[in-house]
Amino acid sequence: MVESSSASRQYREVLVQPKAALREALILVGMIVLIILLMSVRFSLIGSKDTRAKAQSYQINNLNLKAQAPVIYRALLGVVADVVDLREEAGNWPDVNTLKEEALPPFADVFLPNGLRGFAWEKYEGAGWVDYYGINTTAATDKREGGDPLENSFILRIIDLHNDAHPHPHFGEDSNKQIRFTAQIWINPQIIEHPGVNLIERGWKWIITNSSIDENVLSEQPGQ
């Protein structure tokens, strides 16, 4: 009986003070809030690095090209150096037949997949620029259903920056005389006649890559 009463005396209830628990809980919440804040700052920094936000309304990122349009785009970019070389050799811009004879795609369409061989190409020239304008004649005649509207019209424009009357917009500063030629590829969902020097007014979109807008200065007005 004596033993039992001494054992019961050894156990005491210990209560955790509400004050201390509250402090611990507050510290924990504070740390969570801090972590969330740091994460938000990090994400906002990553978001601001996105390059595509800088694209102008008349530009289209090449990632948005659909169906087989990237193939034509890449082919056109791939012939720019050859076209400029031919111009420097002959003293004038090569015509479409010369480009075909030189086996340059997309003008020589045997270098394109079957589905992209319906393009007809024409050359247009102005002060300080040359356009190679191609329309998808297959799409124009058949009005095929379900065809990608972005495949219909392309322009490869090469601008001579050394000519004071050259058109804008273009990449590179007008004052930089180290670069003479700059090339652009424009696209239009409609099948329309060649629009002349001003492409933007007729709804043409200039295809750009992420790196091109990242690494180049855009000149929109003469003298920029």
Next chain:
Amino acid sequence: MQKVSLFLHLLLVLLFLPVTQARAVCDLNIAVSLHPYYSWVKNIVGECAIVSPLIPPGADPHTYQPMPADLGHLQGLDILVTNGLGHDEFVGPMLKATDVKNLQIIDTSKGLPLIPSYATHYNFEDDSQKVAFNSHTYLGLTIAVMQVQMIGEELGKRCPDKAALFKENSRAYTRKLRKLLGAALQRIDAIDMASLRIATVHDGYAYIFQELGIEISAVVQPRHGVEPSARQLQDTIKRIKKAQVNILFTELDYEKKYVDIIFQETGCRIYSLSHVSNGEYRADLFEEDMKKNLDAIIQALTDAAGVK
């Protein structure tokens, strides 16, 4: 004594004369990170520059860990040709570990229209998303043409007395590459592709298939060079069945046992393509391997179209 000294002096001059003459003509020392770049640069410069690989032949660029001995290779380099999209990840640590003065890096991906990476989540409609790109920019012909032109131009800027030669060589080489593509496209024209559904083991071949006008229905295993586990293999088989694929392109080093299992389970035909990143560094390696790839693709299409 004076005569001996004069003789020795003359001997030294004669010994070093050919070397100094050669350096005056070809003074570029170029290194490349991947096999295709060796072929491209060699075709551009011919014998007018020193071209060497950064890593030894046989080393896998995907997994290569630079050794201390490799760092010495960077010394004395004028130009380093790299992928720029992470396909040669060993380059970064090597450059970090050494202080090479006046080294020009030619990033072959600069200004290229790239294909988004299959394995990465992206959303074209949402401008807030960052996009990762397919780094296999050397596994295509049109895109190779653009890179060869760009490299030729950069080398010409660095070595103006050879710029005309580099341009001429670039044009001749790109003409050969375009011819290769044209010949393949003509052969593909004769094939009825309506019933063909194609898959690749990983997304490295997106550039070449796109320029051939061939749609890829599925990429069954986006990671390169990874031996599939039983679960991954099961997933691959499931994907092939779901996409109703009848041709699967694997890589040359893909193990035969996996090929056999996939064939047994799905019945789809399996062909191998080269990653153009193995073996000796040669000027004609890129052309040869790409020709073999095109032949394998056409063979596969012909076989599968013939049994429909």
